Amino acid sequence: MARRKSGLSPRHKKILAFLEEYQQDKGYPPSIREIGDHTQISSTSVVKYYLSQLEEMGYIARQSNVSRGINLIKNAGGNLLQNARNAAAQALDQLVTIPLVGNIVAGEPMPVPPSDFSYYDPDSGIDIARSLLPSADSLDQLYALRVHGDSMIDAMVNDGDIVVMKKVDQARNGEMVAIWLADRDETTLKYFYQENERVRLQPANPSMQPIIIDDPSIVEVQGKVVLVIRQLENA
Amino acid sequence: MARRKSGLSPRHKKILAFLEEYQQDKGYPPSIREIGDHTQISSTSVVKYYLSQLEEMGYIARQSNVSRGINLIKNAGGNLLQNARNAAAQALDQLVTIPLVGNIVAGEPMPVPPSDFSYYDPDSGIDIARSLLPSADSLDQLYALRVHGDSMIDAMVNDGDIVVMKKVDQARNGEMVAIWLADRDETTLKYFYQENERVRLQPANPSMQPIIIDDPSIVEVQGKVVLVIRQLENA
DNA sequence: CTTGACAGTGAACATTTGTTCTGTTATTAT
DNA sequence: ATAATAACAGAACAAATGTTCACTGTCAAG
Incomplete structure (x- = not known):
């Protein structure tokens, strides 16, 4: 059977990199379709598929049914990063x-x-x-x-x-x-x-x-x- | 005629404060309706009305027709916060x-x-x-x-x-x-x-x-x- | 008083956007 | 090979969200 390798695939990394870049650039997170366009993923469902995995792995947090409701928690290098003072407090905890x-x-x-x-x-x-x-x-x-x-x-x-x-x-x-x-x-x-x-x-x-x-x-x-x-x- | 006072009205300030708080809390900007709910503005059009003013005054940047496409540039105190994560980043580091x-x-x-x-x-x-x-x-x-x-x-x-x-x-x-x-x-x-x-x-x-x-x-x-x-x- | 800019309302509307679903194509263990 | 699972595609759908518009109220200048 096909098994999922632990760790991050190139696509995972690409998505995380894009999330970071986009947020930094625009000040708000990208939509699912925008993620797909910039990572050569043609289907929104596949983007969602990867986002769900990233969420499970703790890289991002998502709010369901909220446009652009993506919060990057740590990047591909594993470094925690967040815009939130709240998150900082959490980190300090x-x-x-x-x-x-x-x-x-x-x-x-x-x-x-x-x-x-x-x-x-x-x-x-x-x-x-x-x-x-x-x-x-x-x-x-x-x-x-x-x-x-x-x-x-x-x-x-x-x-x-x-x-x-x-x-x-x-x-x-x-x-x-x-x-x-x-x-x-x-x-x-x-x-x-x-x-x-x-x-x-x-x-x-x-x-x-x-x-x-x-x-x-x-x-x-x-x-x-x-x-x-x-x-x-x-x- | 009634003149618009220069500077920020209480509502402007309230909106800016909420934008900052929300972004830091959730990691993404609020929707127009969310802004209205938290600032006692009952109509989405009024929220848009204020947002347009804030944009003209240089406090925020907006992307039209984009959900939550609001980027806070400086807060009510006039402090620039370029995606201000400095404090958070410092803590997380x-x-x-x-x-x-x-x-x-x-x-x-x-x-x-x-x-x-x-x-x-x-x-x-x-x-x-x-x-x-x-x-x-x-x-x-x-x-x-x-x-x-x-x-x-x-x-x-x-x-x-x-x-x-x-x-x-x-x-x-x-x-x-x-x-x-x-x-x-x-x-x-x-x-x-x-x-x-x-x-x-x-x-x-x-x-x-x-x-x-x-x-x-x-x-x-x-x-x-x-x-x-x-x-x-x-x- | 009238006027016009400002402030605000609420609903209708058009898009954007996330979700779900059915199906296809790889990959890999047995 | 075969079966199970992962990876992917595309369309249809539903919900969230921004925009527009017709309308009401306020207030100060003329």
């Missing part, structure tokens, strides 16, 4: 800024913002596409820390990495959490497992041994790790 | 989508998109805030891979991590690169150092030993690592 509240160092308690934390310092925030974050999380529970030193390498986290944390006081099994070990005066990142009366802290690096804690009271869960980012910026 | 072209596995050559790569599959792209990327990089040189298996743990890269790569064929000292080692049939991520005639490949984990390559010809640089992302999505 895809981007969230997470406060970078300090450093996480093995030998010091790590900073945790207070629960009523709503302060925003534009200089010390990192921008993250919302799609990278667990969708359910409410954003005001998130904060970021920069890792200092090599002490977290058993958690596969390097000096300079950024960890995005979520405020929790109770960890669930299998989650990677930041923990303050009261008896060692140490902050550490480990996978958390509660096993009967004791707590097992498993390093991310599978070749390393877990820490078994028999007294759960000395384990202070500071937060749950949601995302780790490492920027290699030597270029 | 902060977010880039990088194609996720495949997996990186130690035992297999890693996929590298061709240089004329412009294909975009909406399903397999990851959104990244531009601020996380080296600012100078041109975006079409970037692609992303998902790490498969535990073989990159000496590069501090875990199973499931996403690495964002930049296409290069020559590495500079100190850069983390993806390398195909021809003699081992293996892909690896290492810090690259050219030292006289030989190449030193340094693992990111400082406790691990470097690989010294005496014959640089067996080192194929596949790309430079720009960013590593680890999502912990167990919530």
Whole structure:
């Protein structure tokens, strides 16, 4: 059977290019027949056929039964583009800024913002596409820390990495959490497992041994790790 | 006789405001009837009447007999807005989508998109805030891979991590690169150092030993690592 | 008061434009 | 080959939309 290839055919691209050019030139979108004339498609139904596909693929939005009711969302290169302030706002919603509240160092308690934390310092925030974050999380529970030193390498986290944390006081099994070990005066990142009366802290690096804690009271869960980012910026 | 006042009447302003709002909201201009509905003008002919005036005054351009053929040139404040998307574009530029072209596995050559790569599959792209990327990089040189298996743990890269790569064929000292080692049939991520005639490949984990390559010809640089992302999505 | 430009109404009309339908031609998997 | 699906054509249709026109009301100058 004939199968539709994923991606964009030359005609798809041609239509997208024309939509962009026409809108730019005239200030309003073209009609279906105009699209056909400029892309060597002789039938309006075929144009509609392609427009429907482009809509499904998320390149355009259409309003049915509205003349020229075509809204270009992103071009063939995949770059988002829109005339709408509204769209810009929407796009900005895809981007969230997470406060970078300090450093996480093995030998010091790590900073945790207070629960009523709503302060925003534009200089010390990192921008993250919302799609990278667990969708359910409410954003005001998130904060970021920069890792200092090599002490977290058993958690596969390097000096300079950024960890995005979520405020929790109770960890669930299998989650990677930041923990303050009261008896060692140490902050550490480990996978958390509660096993009967004791707590097992498993390093991310599978070749390393877990820490078994028999007294759960000395384990202070500071937060749950949601995302780790490492920027290699030597270029 | 009654004279027409110079300048804009409240209705003129209302129409201009609506034109701007509608275009930005929907991505295409309104019809005459829509304008009437939203500006308390009951007759289409009156709307046309005002539109003609606005055209003469240079606020809009119209194409006759074309549905929604209205192009807003300047708003009531007299500010030119040439398809004014500047603000929107600026906002949208902060977010880039990088194609996720495949997996990186130690035992297999890693996929590298061709240089004329412009294909975009909406399903397999990851959104990244531009601020996380080296600012100078041109975006079409970037692609992303998902790490498969535990073989990159000496590069501090875990199973499931996403690495964002930049296409290069020559590495500079100190850069983390993806390398195909021809003699081992293996892909690896290492810090690259050219030292006289030989190449030193340094693992990111400082406790691990470097690989010294005496014959640089067996080192194929596949790309430079720009960013590593680890999502912990167990919530 | 009359007049004429301005403002507004509503309906009829002519096009433009999107949609649907029936059918034909390629392409590809089995 | 055969069948299923994608790609395409063209006409007919329905709806959206711009235009025109005859008509009413307002207001200020003559």
